[in-house]
Amino acid sequence: MKGFLSRTLHPGLQIIFLLVFMVLCLCVAYAVIFAWGIGGFGLSMGELMTAMQRPTESPNGWGVMMMIQGVTLGLVFGGGALALASALGYGWAEYFSPRRLGAGWWLAAAAALILVIMPLMSVIIAWNAGAHFPTALHDFEVWARASEDRAAVLTKFLTRFNTGTRFLVGVVVVALVPAVAEELVFRGVVQKNLVRWFSPHVGVWVAAAIFSAIHLQFFGFVPRFVLGLVLGYLYLWSGNILVSMAAHFTQNAFQLLLLYLTQQGALGWGFDADSNEALPWWLVLPSGLLTVVVLYLLHQRMTAAAVAPPTQMLTLSSEGVTRTV
Structure with a gap:
């Protein structure tokens, strides 16, 4: 696998690029959240915002907040880390598990x-x-x-x-x-x-x-x-x-x-x-x-x-x- 970042990139720069990828993944996460909330839950934009801001007052509040937490953690954290490994040209197992179990x-x-x-x-x-x-x-x-x-x-x-x-x-x-x-x-x-x-x-x-x-x-x-x-x-x-x-x-x-x-x-x-x-x-x-x-x-x-x-x-x-x- 060939990435666009050098594998010899300084460790500090790798952490900075991780933050960059996490911000990019956050934008994707927001798009997924709104698409899922409106399409998946069948909510209007106003109802979705109410469920996000005052979940205890919304009948869909529990489901919406669980969805937000799962999508945010999964895409921003997980997606950002995986994107960095790919950008460095590593396979995911190679980067995160350099030793076999x-x-x-x-x-x-x-x-x-x-x-x-x-x-x-x-x-x-x-x-x-x-x-x-x-x-x-x-x-x-x-x-x-x-x-x-x-x-x-x-x-x-x-x-x-x-x-x-x-x-x-x-x-x-x-x-x-x-x-x-x-x-x-x-x-x-x-x-x-x-x-x-x-x-x-x-x-x-x-x-x-x-x-x-x-x-x-x-x-x-x-x-x-x-x-x-x-x-x-x-x-x-x-x-x-x-x-x-x-x-x-x-x-x-x-x-x-x-x-x-x-x-x-x-x-x-x-x-x-x-x-x-x-x-x-x-x-x-x-x-x-x-x-x-x-x-x-x-x-x-x-x-x-x-x-x-x-x-x-x-x-x-x-x-x-x-x-x-």
């Missing part, structure tokens, strides 16, 4: 890691949710909390899964699309180029910070940053974007599943999906220990596979090249 269990292990780490993450979530800014930033703190409260109202509306169909749509739009599109951007492009530009650890940490900051949820920055670190190191060690995608999808889908089961009354042990309280220590302590163990094992297996010796070696003798197994 070492084993199928890597995906399962990445998903299991997310489940194992959740009780430990509850402590970080509780701490960050109750954090306060310095006195000099009091006005900013008030604004930030008000903004997050407004966003929480919309999130609660969109995650009101009163039917199985709505839940499945939620899994696709809220779990699958972000797992694919965000990983392509933050791990597949941003982290990859920061690693090339600086160093592996700097690349992972800076990409995780950008990943968390772009969500504009200041009282959830630290847990999302920690999640970004986990996803980043999974990608760094494995060299395959499917591994971090599997972990990201598990994070989103499991939370949606708990929320759906709670709304259906299927959880009888008092689970509160909206709570920011930390889980009890007898869950947090094993979670922390298991997280360390699983991370260590994944690091050992994935990095060992990356430097495994070849199965055949060539040696040069007076008789020419001989093959040694």
Whole structure:
């Protein structure tokens, strides 16, 4: 495949071109959104704007907002990252997964890691949710909390899964699309180029910070940053974007599943999906220990596979090249 950008393009310029492609894809996304809203939902322009601006007051508000989120994430993030790879002349698998998947269990292990780490993450979530800014930033703190409260109202509306169909749509739009599109951007492009530009650890940490900051949820920055670190190191060690995608999808889908089961009354042990309280220590302590163990094992297996010796070696003798197994 031949692209119009040089493969030797500076990592910083690759990130800038990513932003350019994302802006272009945003224009396409807007066209798709309006075409889908008017043609697919059968809405007039006025009805579509009402559904977009005041979704809770529109009978089509839930469907329209889900459509907007799916199209925007899928085309702007996913489309922008894929467009950059193509412009550089890479096949998508070649660019985002420079290493083949070492084993199928890597995906399962990445998903299991997310489940194992959740009780430990509850402590970080509780701490960050109750954090306060310095006195000099009091006005900013008030604004930030008000903004997050407004966003929480919309999130609660969109995650009101009163039917199985709505839940499945939620899994696709809220779990699958972000797992694919965000990983392509933050791990597949941003982290990859920061690693090339600086160093592996700097690349992972800076990409995780950008990943968390772009969500504009200041009282959830630290847990999302920690999640970004986990996803980043999974990608760094494995060299395959499917591994971090599997972990990201598990994070989103499991939370949606708990929320759906709670709304259906299927959880009888008092689970509160909206709570920011930390889980009890007898869950947090094993979670922390298991997280360390699983991370260590994944690091050992994935990095060992990356430097495994070849199965055949060539040696040069007076008789020419001989093959040694």
